[in-house]
Every structure is written in C-alpha cells, then in structure tokens.
Amino acid sequence: MNGRFFQTADMGVFLDELPGLYIHIPFCICKCNYCGFYSVTDRSLIPGYLKALRREMDFYGGWAASFDTLYIGGGTPSALPAAELEKLIGDISGFFTISRDAEITVEVNPADIDAGLLTALCRAGVNRINIGVQSFNDDSLSLLGRRHTALQAIIAIHRARDAGFGNIGLDLIYGLPFSPAGGECSREADRNFVKWLSTLDTAIGLNPDHLSCYQLTLEDGTPLAEQCRRGEIILTDESRQADYFLKTSQIMEESGYHHYEVSNFARPGRESRHNRKYWNHVPYLGLGPAAHSFSGRERRWNRRTVNAYIGDLASGQTPVESTEILSDEQLHLETLFLGFRTRRGVCLNTFNIRYGRDLLTEKRDVLKRLSEEGLVEICNGYLRPTRAGMAVADSLALI
Numbered sequence: 001m002n003g004r005f006f007q008t009a010d011m012g013v014f015l016d017e018l019p020g021l022y023i024h025i026p027f028c029i030c031k032c033n034y035c036g037f038y039s040v041t042d043r044s045l046i047p048g049y050l051k052a053l054r055r056e057m058d059f060y061g062g063w064a065a066s067f068d069t070l071y072i073g074g075g076t077p078s079a080l081p082a083a084e085l086e087k088l089i090g091d092i093s094g095f096f097t098i099s100r101d102a103e104i105t106v107e108v109n110p111a112d113i114d115a116g117l118l119t120a121l122c123r124a125g126v127n128r129i130n131i132g133v134q135s136f137n138d139d140s141l142s143l144l145g146r147r148h149t150a151l152q153a154i155i156a157i158h159r160a161r162d163a164g165f166g167n168i169g170l171d172l173i174y175g176l177p178f179s180p181a182g183g184e185c186s187r188e189a190d191r192n193f194v195k196w197l198s199t200l201d202t203a204i205g206l207n208p209d210h211l212s213c214y215q216l217t218l219e220d221g222t223p224l225a226e227q228c229r230r231g232e233i234i235l236t237d238e239s240r241q242a243d244y245f246l247k248t249s250q251i252m253e254e255s256g257y258h259h260y261e262v263s264n265f266a267r268p269g270r271e272s273r274h275n276r277k278y279w280n281h282v283p284y285l286g287l288g289p290a291a292h293s294f295s296g297r298e299r300r301w302n303r304r305t306v307n308a309y310i311g312d313l314a315s316g317q318t319p320v321e322s323t324e325i326l327s328d329e330q331l332h333l334e335t336l337f338l339g340f341r342t343r344r345g346v347c348l349n350t351f352n353i354r355y356g357r358d359l360l361t362e363k364r365d366v367l368k369r370l371s372e373e374g375l376v377e378i379c380n381g382y383l384r385p386t387r388a389g390m391a392v393a394d395s396l397a398l399i
C-alpha cells in the first residue's frame, strides 16, 4: 500500500495552511429516528475496528504532513469506552505530527458525559468538545429518538465547563415535524416555532462558545420519514423554514455570536478551525469507514461498512472505495459552492490566482442583480452572501 496522498502541487494556494485530520467512530448506542448516517449499534465490533483504524493510520503515517486540527466525530465517539478513546487519541500522535497548538475536538452525547469521560478527554489533550444536544425540549428529544433528556444535556454542559473545557460547542436541530392531530396545522407549526425559540434561548443562556443549528432533513427509510409518509407527522413548509433560518441568525447575532457559516455560529475567535478547512477547500485526511479525504485535487472515500473496512485492512488492502481527480471546472464550482455557505465568502484574488478567472468581470450582470436583490455584497476583496443570501447559499453557487 502506498500512503502518499497530499502532493505539494495539488495543495496549490493552500500550502501555507496545514491540513486537518478527521477520525470517524461509526458506533452509536442506539439509532436516532432521523438519522441517515452510517453507524452501527453492535459494539462487539469495536476492538476489531480500533485495530483496523491503527492499520489505516500506519498506512498514511510517517510521510504525512503535519495537522493542526484533529476532529473525532461519528457516529458517537463517546460510545467508545473512555479509556479506549483516550488511548486512541494518544496513539494518533504516534502516527502523525499534530501541531502543539492544534484544535482537538471530540463529539460527545450528553448521556455519556461523566467524570470518567471528561477526565480521559482532558488527559488526552482534547481542547474542544462538541455536544449533540439537538433540543432542550423533552417532547422534541423523544420525537427525535435521542437517548438523553434536556436536563441531562444541561448538566452535561455544566460538567464539561467544571472539568475545565473552555471551548464547548452544541449541536441543535430546528424545523422539526409536528402532529396534525394536535389541532390546526398553522397553530401547531407556530407552537413548534416557539419551542425552537425556547431551545435557542436555553442554549444561549448556557453560554456555549459555538452553536451549530441544523435544519432537519428527512432521510428516506428513517422512522421519521416513514411517519411523515404515513401522514402521522407533517414537515415544516419552506416559507416557515426560511423564518427559522432568518430568526435564528438574527437572535444569535444579537447575542454576540458571529453567523459565520450557514449552520454555524461562534463567539469571536471560536469558529471551528477544523470545519473551516472543509468550507475553505483546505486539504484534509479522513480515516475510518465512509470517511472522505481531499488533497486539493483528489478526493477519495473509504468503504462504507465497518466489516468491509476491517476486512480490507486485515488483508493488507487500502479501505479506499473510490477516488476522483477533480478538474479545474469542478474545483472552481466547489469553491463557489463552499464559499457562499460562509459569511466570509469567496476571496476574489485567490480565485483568480487559482483558476485564472476574474469573477467580477465574468459575472458582472448576475452579480449586479444579486447585489440589488440584497443577496451578495463585496467586502475587503471577498464576494460574500448577506444573511438573506446565506438562506439560499446553494443556489448562489450556480451563478
């Protein structure tokens, strides 16, 4: 196996920025009702998985560039025994160079946060934890099939702070479906909206450093999608979804959080350094089943199932399922697509250097129209979406 992935020529304008390292933990204690991600609940696979993961690290280790962010996500990383998680994080620096000031994030479920886990994460050098709260309303948590209550989440956040974590992120979900049996639809939709505002208010009151607010999308085959198909619940309509987005953005910014990406808000200086690499098209290496990597030119992704991943590595094969080399055209479209999701936007000069295209000249008419509609603006050499533009970020990339 040849582990060479980051080529200097591919990294192009990103040579001055270190890549990020992502490790996927594909285990969950139980499946949530909305989850379309790949994860398994059979934890007897954990020992074999961790062995395979170390083989994959060995495959890429040695030659790889230094990383200045490490993100352990899932699935549910905190579904691993705390001692295994601590050992894994310790072992990573035996395979790769992780810079001294690296941002090291672990995703955790509120139900798993106890003294043992927090001590293990502190000892391992984790300096940022991201807690999957999703809602501070118990009815909503029950609808989503989460295995924790609102009170457990609040206690978990306090415990994390008391343990010394100074950089805490929370994940929330808005736009939940509601039951038409509860009364008139618009009244139920209004109630749902009020529940969301209350969750947001509770979250802000807990003073997290970072908040991710995702709009719920129903993935085919999930219990919630099935309930929706049977007419037992109704999904929030599009105009209401726009209300959620715009109101959330307004409340968060008034509360001192910068709306720096479509779904993400941060206190000053607390933006996720790791996720910013994805949006800024900076190279990253992803390890574990279904993990994606990007070299600046090549994208590759791993086999999706735990068993296939373990099997490949056990037989000395790379677990890469497929790769694609991106053309300049694909790269520049991705740059627009990702850039318009961020408040910073697309750097016109970098775009010009990298793709030899002057967006302002080429797209003068369409940009003039979007600007008149209040969707984009130019600020300090960046073409960026306004708040209203972020609400339709994906369509802006089609300019």
Ligand code: SF4
Binding pocket: 027, 028, 030, 031, 032, 034, 035, 036, 037, 039, 074, 075, 076
């Ligand atoms: S914890 Fe996350 S990955 Fe696991 S089932 Fe729930 S939503 Fe899916």
